[in-house]
Amino acid sequence: MFAKFLDDFRFITRCKKYGLGLWQCPNFLFLVMGMIAIAAMVGTFFVSSRFASEGVTVMSVTLEVVFIMIIGSSVIRGVEKVAEANIMKTEFISIISHQMCSPLSAIKWNMEVIETERDPKECLPEKQVVFLQNIKKSNEQMLKMVSDLLEVARIDQGKSIFEEKIFDLAELVKDSVAGFRSMAAENNIEIDSQIEPVSQKVCGDERKIRVVLDNLISNAIKYSKENERVEVRLKKEDEKIVFSVQDWGVGIPHYQHSKIFEKFFRSKNEFRYRTEGVGIGLYLAKAILKHCGGKVWFESEAEKGSTFYFSLPAVD
Amino acid sequence: MVDPTKQKILIIEDDRALQSAMVEMLSQEGYETTSAYDGEEGARKAQAEKPDLILLDLILPKKDGYEVLAEIKKGPNKNIPVLILTNLEEIENVQKALDLGAKTFMVKSDYSLRDIIEKIKENFQK
Numbered sequence: 001m002f003a004k005f006l007d008d009f010r011f012i013t014r015c016k017k018y019g020l021g022l023w024q025c026p027n028f029l030f031l032v033m034g035m036i037a038i039a040a041m042v043g044t045f046f047v048s049s050r051f052a053s054e055g056v057t058v059m060s061v062t063l064e065v066v067f068i069m070i071i072g073s074s075v076i077r078g079v080e081k082v083a084e085a086n087i088m089k090t091e092f093i094s095i096i097s098h099q100m101c102s103p104l105s106a107i108k109w110n111m112e113v114i115e116t117e118r119d120p121k122e123c124l125p126e127k128q129v130v131f132l133q134n135i136k137k138s139n140e141q142m143l144k145m146v147s148d149l150l151e152v153a154r155i156d157q158g159k160s161i162f163e164e165k166i167f168d169l170a171e172l173v174k175d176s177v178a179g180f181r182s183m184a185a186e187n188n189i190e191i192d193s194q195i196e197p198v199s200q201k202v203c204g205d206e207r208k209i210r211v212v213l214d215n216l217i218s219n220a221i222k223y224s225k226e227n228e229r230v231e232v233r234l235k236k237e238d239e240k241i242v243f244s245v246q247d248w249g250v251g252i253p254h255y256q257h258s259k260i261f262e263k264f265f266r267s268k269n270e271f272r273y274r275t276e277g278v279g280i281g282l283y284l285a286k287a288i289l290k291h292c293g294g295k296v297w298f299e300s301e302a303e304k305g306s307t308f309y310f311s312l313p314a315v316d
Numbered sequence: 317m318v319d320p321t322k323q324k325i326l327i328i329e330d331d332r333a334l335q336s337a338m339v340e341m342l343s344q345e346g347y348e349t350t351s352a353y354d355g356e357e358g359a360r361k362a363q364a365e366k367p368d369l370i371l372l373d374l375i376l377p378k379k380d381g382y383e384v385l386a387e388i389k390k391g392p393n394k395n396i397p398v399l400i401l402t403n404l405e406e407i408e409n410v411q412k413a414l415d416l417g418a419k420t421f422m423v424k425s426d427y428s429l430r431d432i433i434e435k436i437k438e439n440f441q442k
Contacts, residue, residue: 101403106333
């Protein structure tokens, strides 16, 4: 009995560790339903023993027990399956992603050796240089995807490390924009940036906020139509630094607005099959900003485009 | 400025593709390198070869990185700086390695070989 209770307690803490709420934990639900069932049976017993005959009392309590057992056990079994699947999913993502990190890093480092040893353009035919660049680009994409997945698993399990440092957000934005110039040019998209020339210092984890910027800017480019432009803005408003990135692309239909920051959600618009990604960029952005005392929001209309904003407290 | 040609670096890493890229790049920078492919070999070489710096992976066959680190920090060569180079970025891994006496914690997928060499140089300059 005591061992079973201890086991239940362990499962509850395990559910909490994986980001599941108390009501999503089957063992907690079992305890609560058990108590409600006992209270209901006692109530029925008192009420019917006062107003009905002995036979009716016995029958109504028995019926109630059977009814509660059937409904309760099916509810609990369902919740149990969902909770277990959730835990397994997080563990699975974490294991697979870790296993992928080593070979992906090996490709990256060995490419770096080839590039450093001698200029590939001097000793390789032009065609092969292009293929090497393709490998490098795909490798970077894959590493980014895996590290975002790992970060999601870490944040869900409360295992992520957030460094606190004061840094200039303007510099980080400029750096991120510069990194996307070639990706934008490939799609004939122009990136305009309007950065207010005042102090834009914020406090938080610079590397993680860079992930947020990269995700928002790359989304704007990915969901833009060809020959369009993307506008990046950074300004100080009251005691906050507000970043925004606007595109005039496919936009998000209204009925999907409430789901946009959910994990693994991908907008079902016409461009869906033309873009890569697993649907964790915005979930990650929201989680990271929340941790750094900021927030993220957006305005969007289907076929007209989207503007994504985030704000962080300014530090003087 | 320390002359890198006089510095010997022990790389404890079981993935051969990662190991060979690191050896190549560090040799080009003028460092002398020595390799270990599992925890036991790593711990043995850390004692026998007296390197000036150790790059240590955490997931290793035979003995994991924490055991190797603990062994080094208990032995006569405890002052050799140990830099962790791993894929584990969870808070408990970082904390455990730093508590055991590691100097720096680097995540492989976030670092280029250039960045690693910068970290090594920083360490020798201190």
